Amino acid sequence: MNLDVNGKKVLVRVDFNVPLDKDNHVTDDTRIRGALPTIKKLLEQGAAVILMSHLGRPQKKLKEDGSIDVEKFTLKHIIPTLSKLLGKEVKFANDCVGGAALHAASSLKSGEILLLENTRFHKGEEKGDENLAKQMSELGEVYINDAFGTAHRAHASTAVIAKFFPKDKKGFGLLMDAEITNANKVLKTPQRPLTAIIGGAKVSDKILLLDRLIDFVDNLLIGGGMAYTFFKAKGGNIGNSLVEEDRLDTALELMKKADAKGVKLILPQDSVIADKFDNDAAILTMESDNQPNNWMGLDIGPKAQADFIEIIENSKTILWNGPMGVFEMLNFANGTKVIAQAVAKATANGAYSLVGGGDSVAAINQMHLANEVSYVSTGGGAMLEFLEGKTLPGIKAIEE
Ligand code: AMP
Numbered sequence: 001m002n003l004d005v006n007g008k009k010v011l012v013r014v015d016f017n018v019p020l021d022k023d024n025h026v027t028d029d030t031r032i033r034g035a036l037p038t039i040k041k042l043l044e045q046g047a048a049v050i051l052m053s054h055l056g057r058p059q060k061k062l063k064e065d066g067s068i069d070v071e072k073f074t075l076k077h078i079i080p081t082l083s084k085l086l087g088k089e090v091k092f093a094n095d096c097v098g099g100a101a102l103h104a105a106s107s108l109k110s111g112e113i114l115l116l117e118n119t120r121f122h123k124g125e126e127k128g129d130e131n132l133a134k135q136m137s138e139l140g141e142v143y144i145n146d147a148f149g150t151a152h153r154a155h156a157s158t159a160v161i162a163k164f165f166p167k168d169k170k171g172f173g174l175l176m177d178a179e180i181t182n183a184n185k186v187l188k189t190p191q192r193p194l195t196a197i198i199g200g201a202k203v204s205d206k207i208l209l210l211d212r213l214i215d216f217v218d219n220l221l222i223g224g225g226m227a228y229t230f231f232k233a234k235g236g237n238i239g240n241s242l243v244e245e246d247r248l249d250t251a252l253e254l255m256k257k258a259d260a261k262g263v264k265l266i267l268p269q270d271s272v273i274a275d276k277f278d279n280d281a282a283i284l285t286m287e288s289d290n291q292p293n294n295w296m297g298l299d300i301g302p303k304a305q306a307d308f309i310e311i312i313e314n315s316k317t318i319l320w321n322g323p324m325g326v327f328e329m330l331n332f333a334n335g336t337k338v339i340a341q342a343v344a345k346a347t348a349n350g351a352y353s354l355v356g357g358g359d360s361v362a363a364i365n366q367m368h369l370a371n372e373v374s375y376v377s378t379g380g381g382a383m384l385e386f387l388e389g390k391t392l393p394g395i396k397a398i399e400e
Pocket of ligand 1: 199200201202205223224225226242297298299321322323324325326327328359360
């Protein structure tokens with residue numbers, strides 16, 4: 001963020017897409033907090049800060065008469081939390097373009113903050129409409145993108161808008177910078193051995209990630225529901241465990257590729273199995289490929305934990321995406337917990353660790369270990385796509 005912003009109107013795309021309760025109070029302010037360093041730095045540097053974001057999916061949840069449900073999706077709901085966290089007044093414009101927005105932006109002074117109404121109230125936002133993006137761009141002299149969570153979308157406010165600013169008048173915010181820098185520690189300059197721990201429900205969601213990881217990791221530990229598709233592909237008996245029959249060939253190909261590249265692809269040799277998908281189910285520990293009919297693997301077993309822990313503790317770089325079991329149920333959370341602890345221990349011993357993408361973030365928070373890993377990404381799907389090697393439109397637009 002080395003741009004000259006003193007005395008300038010700076011348009012910042014943030015990610016204030018936060019959960020609200022039925023009274024429209026913010027229930028998790030993580031994303032708002034994530035944007036604070038950038039906002040504070042800009043204010044310190046003498047900018048007038050104009051914030052833009054989407055909230056929810058107003059175009060998908062129209063009112064019965066086909067109009068936008070402004071009351072439900074207005075960004076006004078964010079003001080009390082943002083204002084409290086910043087200790088400052090936050091002004092508001094009822095639209096993100098047009099007369100009201102232009103007027104509010106032009107009268108904004110250095111050190112002041114203006115929040116614009118939900119960008120998705122305009123259909124053109126998600127379509128990446130050039131005309132809308134141009135109108136948005138007219139509100140500021142500098143454009144900063146700090147919304148990593150939407151960087152994989154080519155929307156008007158996240159990507160298209162950047163073309164209306166010259167190279168020295170646009171840049172990444174601090175959060176976006178941190179996400180990119182941390183992902184690159186795994187992708188570009190990893191200390192070895194480099195271990196990826198991939199879990200979660202489905203192979204199909206993570207094929208691209210697994211395929212890409214095999215190109216450059218030393219160890220690939222696979223846990224969670226997706227492991228059973230691999231066991232089934234190898235001819236194992238997985239009872240009623242989660243399986244994607246149409247991905248058996250993919251699983252075989254991934255194992256073959258890992259073998260050819262000398263990557264250690266390790267599956268959980270044993271599992272905690274249950275007679276139903278329920279925290280109160282009967283529980284046994286079994287070899288993962290030798291499960292009785294009608295039972296299902298819901299967590300990695302003690303031998304698998306020991307295998308994984310040994311590799312994690314001997315790694316210098318660790319990437320973790322996806323839980324090792326159904327961690328939402330206490331009786332199947334242990335595998336995820338001990339893996340989180342191993343990642344924390346390796347980090348304390350000098351390894352670099354990145355936890356990113358969806359449920360692994362929820363898991364590390366549940367285990368209260370978020371402060372004991374090197375970086376927890378807030379990026380969700382965007383982080384997944386970045387790790388898969390895709391070019392994210394929100395990043396490309398700033399860089400070109
Ligand atoms: P993902 O979003 O792909 O990371 O998947 C996360 C979900 O996978 C969580 O809700 C877990 O409960 C679920 N999951 C993990 N392991 C299993 C398993 N062995 N069987 C069924 N679901 C699982």
